[in-house]
Amino acid sequence: MSLNEKTYVKLFSCVLISKGYSKILLIDIQRKDYYSFSTRYASILDALETGILNSQIDTEFNSLISFLRKEELVFNTSEPWKFPSINTALQFRNTISNVSLVVSDHTIKNILDKSFIEILDSLMIEGIFIHVNMEVFNKVEEVVTHLSTCVARSIELSLSYDIENLNFYKSLVQKNPRINKIYVHNSKSNTVEKLYEDTFVVYSTKTDNLFKKTRSMSKDYLQINRTLALESYHYHTYFNRKIFFDEKGDIMNAPEYKKSFGNIKNIRSTEDILKIVSSSDFQKYWSITKEKIAICKDCSYKPMCVDNRLPLPHKLNNQEWYHKEECNYDPYIGEWK
Numbered sequence: 047m048s049l050n051e052k053t054y055v056k057l058f059s060c061v062l063i064s065k066g067y068s069k070i071l072l073i074d075i076q077r078k079d080y081y082s083f084s085t086r087y088a089s090i091l092d093a094l095e096t097g098i099l100n101s102q103i104d105t106e107f108n109s110l111i112s113f114l115r116k117e118e119l120v121f122n123t124s125e126p127w128k129f130p131s132i133n134t135a136l137q138f139r140n141t142i143s144n145v146s147l148v149v150s151d152h153t154i155k156n157i158l159d160k161s162f163i164e165i166l167d168s169l170m171i172e173g174i175f176i177h178v179n180m181e182v183f184n185k186v187e188e189v190v191t192h193l194s195t196c197v198a199r200s201i202e203l204s205l206s207y208d209i210e211n212l213n214f215y216k217s218l219v220q221k222n223p224r225i226n227k228i229y230v231h232n233s234k235s236n237t238v239e240k241l242y243e244d245t246f247v248v249y250s251t252k253t254d255n256l257f258k259k260t261r262s263m264s265k266d267y268l269q270i271n272r273t274l275a276l277e278s279y280h281y282h283t284y285f286n287r288k289i290f291f292d293e294k295g296d297i298m299n300a301p302e303y304k305k306s307f308g309n310i311k312n313i314r315s316t317e318d319i320l321k322i323v324s325s326s327d328f329q330k331y332w333s334i335t336k337e338k339i340a341i342c343k344d345c346s347y348k349p350m351c352v353d354n355r356l357p358l359p360h361k362l363n364n365q366e367w368y369h370k371e372e373c374n375y376d377p378y379i380g381e382w383k
């Protein structure tokens with residue numbers, strides 16, 4: 047389209063604007079990429095979201111507009127109203143999306159029971175994270191095969207020690223092709239090995255399983271996807287729709303929220319689980335968006351960040367939450383540690 051006085055420049059609908067204290071990000075949720083800009087571009091980026099007449103763009107923004115055109119983040123149109131911004135409303139088809147569980151001598155009998163898979167299926171679980179304790183390591187193949195019949199689209203496996211046999215790890219993925227990551231603890235190195243196109247083994251010298259530590263947020267953990275970005279506008283992206291079974295079989299929202307709401311041994315049906323997860327206490331942290339959390343509310347990475355720190359109620363402001371541990375990112379200076 048040639049540029050005339052009726053030509054508008056508009057951001058593509060798949061490009062979200064995320065404003066922070068020191069930076070503005072344009073997040074392309076389709077191409078899974080993001081671009082960082084100074085906050086002095088706030089008003090022009092806002093105008094581009096709805097569309098602005100090319101003739102009205104101040105010449106001081108010429109280089110910005112050229113960059114946005116080059117990266118295909120904006121397009122020309124004479125009818126910007128025909129391209130509405132993305133609808134940020136979100137409706138989930140399931141109450142629980144992800145299950146994390148520890149396979150131990152306390153939980154293995156219940157996990158290997160056929161009814162456990164039936165319950166996961168009727169909950170329409172999307173992802174499973176399984177940690178297999180040392181004392182039941184000889185059952186890992188049985189657990190992996192058992193969970194291969196489940197509807198979950200993605201499975202991550204965490205093993206308590208390294209048997210140093212790549213063929214064994216490959217055989218686990220062959221038994222259950224939905225496994226996309228195997229975390230191996232007590233290994234000799236901190237490396238990553240590719241098993242298949244989208245499947246990796248992540249070796250760690252650490253002895254702790256992933257549920258026993260608070261992860262420090264880092265740039266590497268940022269994720270770009272549509273559901274996560276939209277979820278971040280309404281919910282806490284770590285606690286929302288999650289359930290965790292610890293090594294004693296205790297049922298929690300997440301390892302960081304150390305409150306038991308029942309035990310796997312007493313679960314007979316989907317209704318038993320739904321009764322637990324529907325309580326307001328179980329969902330205590332689900333609606334705490336980053337907008338309600340001190341410091342995070344000023345961060346432009348909000349739509350890409352899954353932060354597992356437990357929010358604490360602010361002492362002076364009952365509408366706001368905070369974290370005891372600092373994040374590795376400082377939104378006020380715009381730098382990672």
Ligand code: SF4
Pocket residue numbers: 263336341342343345346347348351352353373374375377
């Ligand atoms: S400040 Fe908050 S939103 Fe920003 S990266 Fe850290 S945890 Fe995520």
